[in-house]
Amino acid sequence: MRSNKISAAAVFPALTVKDTAxxxxxxxxxxxxxxxxxxxxxxxxxxxxxxxxLNQLEAYKQRLADIEVELVAVSADSAAQLKEHQEQLDVSFPLYYGLSIEQMKGLGLYISEPRSEQETDHPFAEPALFVINSEGRIQVADIANAPFSRPAPDTLVSGLEFLRDPANDYPIRGTYS
Incomplete structure (x- = not known):
């Protein structure tokens, strides 16, 4: 199966999802x-x-706000699944639902089928994150194919603090093709 990976420095696509309301x-x-x-x-x-x-990221929300990085999270879950999940979460940043298979493919995400009906009732995206800069371009992209393969929150936020410091003038990396 072929996947189209979204490029670093590309404009983040116009994707519509839904919030908790x-x-x-x-x-x-x-x-x-x-x-x-x-x-x-x-x-x-x-x-x-x-x-x-997600609960760990909540502890970094203020550090992200201090460097003007807004934090949100999204999944392919339904409204009902997100509502149930919120009972297990202790986060104050926005959570969204309804990421479609086409949207997942457009972002170049790995998509998995549930192992059983007890797991979930729909295909879902494996973990990823995108940092969108003030020009709407992808500054950082991390796309994984397993739930345990994602950047540690402290490493991620420390790196973003470095990137956001104007003295570092750090470019978007990974654009050589």
Whole structure:
């Protein structure tokens, strides 16, 4: 099977998902003109590793806000699944649902079928994250094919603090083709 990987420095695609109030949201749109956005793709409520990771990210929300990086997370779960998952989560950043297979493919994500009906009832994206810069371009992309393969929150946030420091003038990496 062939996958189309989204390129570093590409404009993040216009993807619409839903928030917890069932409002449509443009996933890549930032709430500020100057800031960046960290979009975390997680497997869904069925994944205890994702639950742990999202809860860990909450501890870094202020550090991200200090460097003007907005944090959001999204999965292919349904509204009902997200509502149930929120009972296991202790996060204050926005959570979205309804990522479609076409959207997952457009981002170049790995997509898995559930192992059983007890796991979940739909194909889901494996973990990924995208950091979208103030120009709407992908500054950082991390796409994994397993739930345990994602950057440690402290390493991720420390790296973003370095990137956001104007003294470092750090370019988008991985653009050589």
């Amino acid at each position: 069932d409002n449509e949201v443009f996933l890549g749109q930032r709430s500020s003109d100057t800031g960046w956005k960290l979009v975390v793709i997680y497997r869904g409520k069925h994944c205890p590793i994702c639950t742990k990771y």
